[in-house]
Amino acid sequence: MTGASGAVYGVRLLQNLPGEKILVMSETAKTIIPAETGYTPEQVGAMADAVYSDGDLAAPIASGTFDYDVLFVVPCTESSVAKFACGIADTLISRAFMCAVKEGRKTVLVVRETPKSAIMLENELKLARLGVVIMDANPAFYHQPETVDDMVNFVVGRCLMQAGVKQNLFRTWGEGPSD
Numbered sequence: 642m643t644g645a646s647g648a649v650y651g652v653r654l655l656q657n658l659p660g661e662k663i664l665v666m667s668e669t670a671k672t673i674i675p676a677e678t679g680y681t682p683e684q685v686g687a688m689a690d691a692v693y694s695d696g697d698l699a700a701p702i703a704s705g706t707f708d709y710d711v712l713f714v715v716p717c718t719e720s721s722v723a724k725f726a727c728g729i730a731d732t733l734i735s736r737a738f739m740c741a742v743k744e745g746r747k748t749v750l751v752v753r754e755t756p757k758s759a760i761m762l763e764n765e766l767k768l769a770r771l772g773v774v775i776m777d778a779n780p781a782f783y784h785q786p787e788t789v790d791d792m793v794n795f796v797v798g799r800c801l802m803q804a805g806v807k808q809n810l811f812r813t814w815g816e817g818p819s820d
C-alpha cells in the first residue's frame with residue numbers, strides 16, 4: 642500500500658484476497674490509512690500473514706528468487722509509478738516491483754490520481770507495455786451501486802479477477818440481481 646488516497650481499496654483487498662498475504666505500507670500510506678479508514682496501520686497489518694517495513698530491503702520479496710503469485714500495489718501513487726517506470730528500487734515496494742517485473746510475475750497497480758499529467762500517462766504507458774496491469778481506482782456504475790462500499794467493492798472485485806479469484810463483491814455485466 643502506498644500513500645495515495647483510497648486506502649480503503651487496499652484494506653478491502655486484504656480482507657477478501659485468499660491465500661498468504663505479505664504486506665508493505667509506505668510511510669505516507671501509514672498516515673493516510675488511519676485518516677481514511679479509521680484502522681491503525683497495526684490493525685491493517687494484522688489482516689496480512691506477514692508485514693515488512695518499506696525500508697527493509699532484506700525482506701524476502703526484495704529478491705527475485707522469492708516465489709509468489711501476484712504483486713498488488715493498492716492504492717498506488719504516481720510517485721511510485723514514476724519510480725517503477727524508471728527502475729528505481731530504493732524502497733521495499735519499489736524493489737519488489739522491480740523484481741516482479743524482471744521475473745515476469747503478475748503485477749497490478751491500482752493508481753489513484755486525477756487529473757493526470759503527460760508525465761504520469763507516459764510512466765503508466767511504459768509500465769503497461771511491460772505487461773503491468775494499470776487499474777485506475779475507477780468504479781463503474783452499471784451494477785447500480787447504492788453505497789460507497791458498493792463502489793469500493795467494484796474496484797476490489799476487479800482486483801480479485803486479475804488474481805484469478807472468483808469474486809462476489811459485485812454483479813458482473815450480464816449477471817441477474819439474484820445470480
Ligand SMILES: Cc1cc2nc3c(=O)[nH]c(=O)nc-3n(C[C@H](O)[C@H](O)[C@H](O)COP(=O)(O)O)c2cc1C
Nearest residue numbers: 643644645646667669670673718719720721753754
Ligand atoms: C493525504 C494525502 C493524500 C495523497 N493522495 C495522493 C493520491 O491520491 N495520489 C498520488 O499519486 N499521491 C498522493 N499523495 C502524495 C503521495 O503520498 C506522495 O507523492 C508520496 O511521496 C508518495 O510516496 P509513496 O508512493 O512511497 O507512498 C497524497 C499525500 C497525502 C499526504
